[in-house]
Amino acid sequence: MSLAAFFIPSFFLLFLPAVPLIFWIFWVSMIVLTIFSILKWKENTGSLAVIMAAIFIALNAWFYPNLLAYQGTSEIGSLARNKKITPEEIRVTMPFPAYALTFAYHHVLMESEPWLINEELQHKDHLWVICDEPRRDYMQEIGIRISEEYRADHYPVTRLKPAFINKHGREKLLQAVYLCKVTR
Secondary structure, three states: OHHHHHHHHHHHHHHOOOOOHHHHHHHHHHHHHHHHHHHHHOOHHHHHHHHHHHHHHHHHHHHHHHHHHHOHHHHHHHHHHHOOOOHHHEEEEOOOOOHHHHHHHOOOOEEOOHHHHHHHOOOOOOEEEEEEHHHHHHHHHOOOEEEEEEEEEEOOOOOOOHHHHOOOOOHHHOEEEEEEEEEO
């Protein structure tokens, strides 16, 4: 119990920029409840149940919502959906899978390559392209103009590493993801 009581708050202090007061109130009440369950039942089953409940509540109420803020493809997908950009107008060109993008946009989007987008622009006024920074720069090099641009920080949250969990080392692991309105 003492290990969990120490580990969870330490984990939150490492991950979150600021831990809200409600978390500390919740955590202290869980420790009191755990101590009460040990004294009342005199066995580990009750205290283990309280500890597990506290861990699950803490992860679902604070950790995961804050973690998903770093999934830039979700933010870009939601932005494209809110701007009412049709799926026919969007092309995705990224080196990593963007499943969260599909989930946030509520539609499977067409994947492409920058040189194909350049060819498509000869027959269209504009397209919206979701890309990473190197592909954005390459599109500009080959003559594609960006008339509007939105940026989000991205990290593949399903592949957590200690360096990402530590808020002081996180910035260097983030990749830029862009939603760009492109023209010829």
